[in-house]
Amino acid sequence: xxxxxxxxxxxxxxxxxxxxxxxxxxxxxxxxxxxxxxxxxxxxxxxxxxxxxxxxxxxxxxxxxxxxxxxxxxxxxxxxxxxxxxxxxxxxxxxxxxxxxxxxxxxxxxxxxxxxxxxxxxxxxxxxxxxxxxxxxxxxxxxxxxxxxxxxxxxxxxxxxxxxxxxxxxxxxxxxxxxxxxxxxxxxxxxxxxxxxxxxxxxxxxxxxxxxxxxxxxxxxxxxxxxxxxxxxxxxxxxxxxxxxxxxxxxxxxxxxxxxxxxxxxxxxxxxxxxxxxxxxxxxxxxxxxxxxxxxxxx
Numbered sequence: 001x002x003x004x005x006x007x008x009x010x011x012x013x014x015x016x017x018x019x020x021x022x023x024x025x026x027x028x029x030x031x032x033x034x035x036x037x038x039x040x041x042x043x044x045x046x047x048x049x050x051x052x053x054x055x056x057x058x059x060x061x062x063x064x065x066x067x068x069x070x071x072x073x074x075x076x077x078x079x080x081x082x083x084x085x086x087x088x089x090x091x092x093x094x095x096x097x098x099x100x101x102x103x104x105x106x107x108x109x110x111x112x113x114x115x116x117x118x119x120x121x122x123x124x125x126x127x128x129x130x131x132x133x134x135x136x137x138x139x140x141x142x143x144x145x146x147x148x149x150x151x152x153x154x155x156x157x158x159x160x161x162x163x164x165x166x167x168x169x170x171x172x173x174x175x176x177x178x179x180x181x182x183x184x185x186x187x188x189x190x191x192x193x194x195x196x197x198x199x200x201x202x203x204x205x206x207x208x209x210x211x212x213x214x215x216x217x218x219x220x221x222x223x224x225x226x227x228x229x230x231x232x233x234x235x236x237x238x239x240x241x242x243x244x245x246x247x248x249x250x251x252x253x254x255x256x257x258x259x260x261x262x263x264x265x266x267x268x269x270x271x272x273x274x275x276x277x278x279x280x281x282x283x284x285x286x287x288x289x290x291x292x293x294x295x296x297x298x299x
Contacts, residue, residue, distance in 0.1 A: 086108055100158055112137075145167060180222075188214045205290075242265065245263050249295050276290065
């Protein structure tokens, strides 16, 4: 059971969902699609891309859609991620209608948008000229699988990026310590047509916030030891998962808590952005500093 929190009630446990149910609570989970699901999926995705291209050709339409969704969503994402104004941000998959990059730039950030489609890059640049886009935005033709993720304060991965999980894993392994990675998952009906990446598979601290129009935002935080060193550590153990401790720091306090090699441990929750994690060891619930958890390896 996952507790629910309002987005404005302060700190929420890492890995729990803000203003939303669990992954299994959304309609559409486990439903069988038609005999030709791939064809339907491609048709749905292409229809959304057509709307995007139309918004690029008719700026007033694109800007109206942006004002309805992207402005409010990005303000919430920036607040939840704790990103300072003026930060250098990379946007992966900007598309023909680069509303994520545009609104990030309008909110005072230095934004570089990349897309693997040269036509999308050209359309985005043309649109910025027609609408008088902000000066702090740049466009490049780069595949997300080949991009350089060092040096960015945050990386946004847009909704239509594919293969999303592969790219998210690359980003999480390459971004600087403390950098934030923001992506959007489908929920409800549209999750049948778009890739959904469970943040637990990325093995990073995360928070989830429900958004409008069948989407939710996921914020990943790159912390030392959380999956970045190639070892399986306590801080990367999925919520509700169990493992056996392989090794850890020589600390009498940890030993007294039962945290020593050979003991079985279960991850219960993580506090937001650097707070401790809760774990169950030998039937006892204990709070463990994340840096300490990163030094505890698991079998």
